[in-house]
Amino acid sequence: MMNRVKSFTCVSCQAQYSSLPSTYACPACGGILDVVYDYGSIDGGRFVLALADNPDRSIWRYEELLPVAPGAARPKLRVGGTPIYRAPRLAEEIGLSGVFIKDDGVNPTASLKDRASAVAVAMALEAGAATISCSSTGNAASSCAGCAASVGLPAVIFVPERAPAGKLAQLRIFNAVVIRVRGSYRDAFRLSREAIGRYGWYNRNAAINPYMVEGKKTVSFEICEELGSALPDWVAVSVGDGCTVAGVWKGFRELHDIGAISRTPRILGVQAEGSNPITVSFRTGRPMQPGREDTIADSIAVGEPRNPVKAVNAVRDSGGTMIDVSDEEILSAMRLLGRTTGVFGEPAGVAGLAGLARAVREGIVDSSAGACAIVTGNGLKDIQAGIRAAGEPITIPPDIALLERELARVAPSVLS
Amino acid sequence: MMNRVKSFTCVSCQAQYSSLPSTYACPACGGILDVVYDYGSIDGGRFVLALADNPDRSIWRYEELLPVAPGAARPKLRVGGTPIYRAPRLAEEIGLSGVFIKDDGVNPTASLKDRASAVAVAMALEAGAATISCSSTGNAASSCAGCAASVGLPAVIFVPERAPAGKLAQLRIFNAVVIRVRGSYRDAFRLSREAIGRYGWYNRNAAINPYMVEGKKTVSFEICEELGSALPDWVAVSVGDGCTVAGVWKGFRELHDIGAISRTPRILGVQAEGSNPITVSFRTGRPMQPGREDTIADSIAVGEPRNPVKAVNAVRDSGGTMIDVSDEEILSAMRLLGRTTGVFGEPAGVAGLAGLARAVREGIVDSSAGACAIVTGNGLKDIQAGIRAAGEPITIPPDIALLERELARVAPSVLS
Numbered sequence: 001m002m003n004r005v006k007s008f009t010c011v012s013c014q015a016q017y018s019s020l021p022s023t024y025a026c027p028a029c030g031g032i033l034d035v036v037y038d039y040g041s042i043d044g045g046r047f048v049l050a051l052a053d054n055p056d057r058s059i060w061r062y063e064e065l066l067p068v069a070p071g072a073a074r075p076k077l078r079v080g081g082t083p084i085y086r087a088p089r090l091a092e093e094i095g096l097s098g099v100f101i102k103d104d105g106v107n108p109t110a111s112l113k114d115r116a117s118a119v120a121v122a123m124a125l126e127a128g129a130a131t132i133s134c135s136s137t138g139n140a141a142s143s144c145a146g147c148a149a150s151v152g153l154p155a156v157i158f159v160p161e162r163a164p165a166g167k168l169a170q171l172r173i174f175n176a177v178v179i180r181v182r183g184s185y186r187d188a189f190r191l192s193r194e195a196i197g198r199y200g201w202y203n204r205n206a207a208i209n210p211y212m213v214e215g216k217k218t219v220s221f222e223i224c225e226e227l228g229s230a231l232p233d234w235v236a237v238s239v240g241d242g243c244t245v246a247g248v249w250k251g252f253r254e255l256h257d258i259g260a261i262s263r264t265p266r267i268l269g270v271q272a273e274g275s276n277p278i279t280v281s282f283r284t285g286r287p288m289q290p291g292r293e294d295t296i297a298d299s300i301a302v303g304e305p306r307n308p309v310k311a312v313n314a315v316r317d318s319g320g321t322m323i324d325v326s327d328e329e330i331l332s333a334m335r336l337l338g339r340t341t342g343v344f345g346e347p348a349g350v351a352g353l354a355g356l357a358r359a360v361r362e363g364i365v366d367s368s369a370g371a372c373a374i375v376t377g378n379g380l381k382d383i384q385a386g387i388r389a390a391g392e393p394i395t396i397p398p399d400i401a402l403l404e405r406e407l408a409r410v411a412p413s414v415l416s
Numbered sequence: 417m418m419n420r421v422k423s424f425t426c427v428s429c430q431a432q433y434s435s436l437p438s439t440y441a442c443p444a445c446g447g448i449l450d451v452v453y454d455y456g457s458i459d460g461g462r463f464v465l466a467l468a469d470n471p472d473r474s475i476w477r478y479e480e481l482l483p484v485a486p487g488a489a490r491p492k493l494r495v496g497g498t499p500i501y502r503a504p505r506l507a508e509e510i511g512l513s514g515v516f517i518k519d520d521g522v523n524p525t526a527s528l529k530d531r532a533s534a535v536a537v538a539m540a541l542e543a544g545a546a547t548i549s550c551s552s553t554g555n556a557a558s559s560c561a562g563c564a565a566s567v568g569l570p571a572v573i574f575v576p577e578r579a580p581a582g583k584l585a586q587l588r589i590f591n592a593v594v595i596r597v598r599g600s601y602r603d604a605f606r607l608s609r610e611a612i613g614r615y616g617w618y619n620r621n622a623a624i625n626p627y628m629v630e631g632k633k634t635v636s637f638e639i640c641e642e643l644g645s646a647l648p649d650w651v652a653v654s655v656g657d658g659c660t661v662a663g664v665w666k667g668f669r670e671l672h673d674i675g676a677i678s679r680t681p682r683i684l685g686v687q688a689e690g691s692n693p694i695t696v697s698f699r700t701g702r703p704m705q706p707g708r709e710d711t712i713a714d715s716i717a718v719g720e721p722r723n724p725v726k727a728v729n730a731v732r733d734s735g736g737t738m739i740d741v742s743d744e745e746i747l748s749a750m751r752l753l754g755r756t757t758g759v760f761g762e763p764a765g766v767a768g769l770a771g772l773a774r775a776v777r778e779g780i781v782d783s784s785a786g787a788c789a790i791v792t793g794n795g796l797k798d799i800q801a802g803i804r805a806a807g808e809p810i811t812i813p814p815d816i817a818l819l820e821r822e823l824a825r826v827a828p829s830v831l832s
Contacts, residue, residue, distance in 0.1 A: 173754035
């Protein structure tokens with residue numbers, strides 16, 4: 001192995017392995033594994049300096065802390081390098097001293113999941129796989145299919161029946177074999193697991209394939225690079241399977257471990273009230289129990305998350321907390337984000353922001369704090385939710401008198 | 417004026433003006449104006465060198481050739497810096513030696529129009545406008561609304577009745593006042609012109625506001641920077657109002673004028689068969705006649721383009737040509753692009769590629785040539801078209817036997 005991966009540690013029993021078992025799970029206890037690098041061999045100061053000279057704006061600029069061998073084949077989409085915005089009007093509206101918005105919805109297939117899928121496709125190529133597969137609520141699916149298409153790797157994708165049309169259209173355009181499973185995400189996951197085992201496809205399922213967290217952590221690397229010493233006190237992100245929040249934290253922790261940053265933010269993990277098994281586990285300290293998948297935020301409607309231990313550990317290690325938000329709060333956050341920043345997030349994409357707003361109201365996050373909300377997916381993925389959040393346009397015949405009457409009703413200020 | 421704009425030239429009668437008339441049009445003949453810089457004061461070699469050291473990846477890295485005063489207020493969305501991909505499998509399928517895909521669908525509001533709207537909002541702020549307005553088939557609208565929202569500038573947007581749901585959802589989320597006009601794009605344009613005149617809003621209408629071409633030309637600046645000496649023989653782009661193709665050519669021409677590039681590509685302007693008044697004018701040499709708006713490519717369904725002279729001049733000056741494509745060719749190009757590159761373009765977004773494929777088949781573009789197709793908008797803007805192009809997914813209950821039967825039918829290779 002030409003990269004700096006040193007070992008794999010089980011997040012449940014802490015057993016260590018020098019190579020990744022083919023089934024991914026810990027052979028001792030069945031737990032999820034975590035990738036460990038030879039951190040001692042990486043000098044934080046030199047790591048940061050090298051970045052300053054690196055013209056590559058994609059996730060591959062961080063290859064020293066990625067599991068892909070240098071020079072290995074990679075998907076051709078440019079993943080990462082997404083913008084971060086200072087949002088003073090938004091901060092004022094939710095009562096915080098400062099808020100940054102990290103817009104991961106402008107990734108090539110329009111979600112943060114591209115970061116994981118780019119690593120997955122690179123690992124599948126390295127393994128010589130003939131087909132890649134995953135189950136997903138939609139974004140992992142479309143990102144996997146897009147990255148696979150960019151290198152001509154066949155993809156078989158399992159989605160739950162409820163996956164929004166935008167994500168299905170992406171999958172089909174990327175020429176994936178799309179299996180829409182009548183039932184929940186859980187049903188789609190189980191069928192994919194059975195099929196992957198039977199046909200020997202490369203398994204991109206995020207929660208159990210430990211490399212996916214490695215791709216996702218690059219969002220935090222970017223936040224650190226972009227904000228430098230302005231790194232905020234809190235970073236808010238939505239939680240579904242638990243893999244993304246684990247990646248977000250791992251990114252900060254690793255940069256801290258190698259000495260590239262001097263402090264780490266606290267993580268605010270946000271679930272939807274109608275699908276909150278990880279929040280419940282975090283609060284009670286008890287093992288996660290499967291629950292409902294009842295929220296407008298389809299990407300985080302995960303009744304049986306596969307990565308609760310990693311997620312809970314991540315939030316706890318960061319000194320952060322977890323919180324739930326209602327669908328109404330999510331829709332309100334979509335409007336707030338769009339109105340104040342010009343960023344259109346999908347429901348799950350803005351759940352982190354919705355949770356941040358609630359955490360401020362409840363005094364969990366102090367109003368003097370600075371925060372960053374990661375927008376994990378583009379609102380164009382779920383247009384119906386956008387219209388539900390913001391309402392229909394005004395429709396009139398081309399008549400100036402009718403126009404003036406309507407403007408006087410809905411926006412009198414533009415007439416003055 | 418702190419920028420390098422020297423004058424405004426009428427594209428119809430060549431009259432020159434030292435400042436921009438408030439109605440935009442040429443006072444002498446009513447023609448469209450074009451922005452002229454003091455090219456002699458800009459050294460091409462120094463321009464290129466300065467770019468190498470400029471960390472700003474947005475369109476503002478080119479401010480020396482933009483009409484916005486240095487240091488002036490600008491919208492906060494990061495516009496431009498979109499990726500360009502080498503597409504060898506696509507090139508092989510259409511029979512060209514090499515093809516690049518410039519994916520402008522990953523702009524903040526998911527289309528090339530962000531480049532123009534960013535300049536529009538900056539100019540509106542400079543003018544002290546209280547409201548910005550435009551009519552648009554959809555992308556100019558959503559980009560205008562998004563850029564305006566990022567700085568809290570109210571926006572009134574006119575769209576034709578047929579604007580796809582994705583674009584409407586964006587507009588509403590960005591809190592624009594959205595007037596959906598029963599009728600065609602022509603009707604929406606006329607009502608907007610009347611209202612803008614009556615209420616004194618800043619007019620972002622692309623074809624008549626000469627600054628919009630200035631934003632759009634940055635896509636060509638990026639292509640030159642990214643490809644350097646590999647600049648292709650042809651650049652293909654879809655044509656609606658005529659403003660984008662004029663901008664694409666102006667970008668190449670200006671870099672050539674200041675000596676930053678030694679040769680320019682030929683422009684392939686592509687319209688839809690069901691809405692092709694500019695192609696007809698180009699072919700016949702006669703003034704443009706209004707026509708139909710009958711194509712799946714809603715963004716270029718423009719029955720009465722406002723910029724035909726600029727468009728025809730641009731294509732002719734470049735030594736290029738114009739071509740039409742059918743809706744079937746557009747749908748086919750959507751599949752081809754997605755399957756071979758992982759990029760999902762909207763129908764108008766891939767019309768340039770569809771035209772390129774046809775131009776190769778017809779011998780207009782030689783198979784030994786290299787080309788770049790600009791993807792002007794993201795497929796997530798028009799999901800129905802995506803499904804129409806690529807077909808519905810397979811829906812089954814969670815049952816491995818049923819799965820295997822379906823896979824054997826649609827994708828037997830993944831079973832072996």
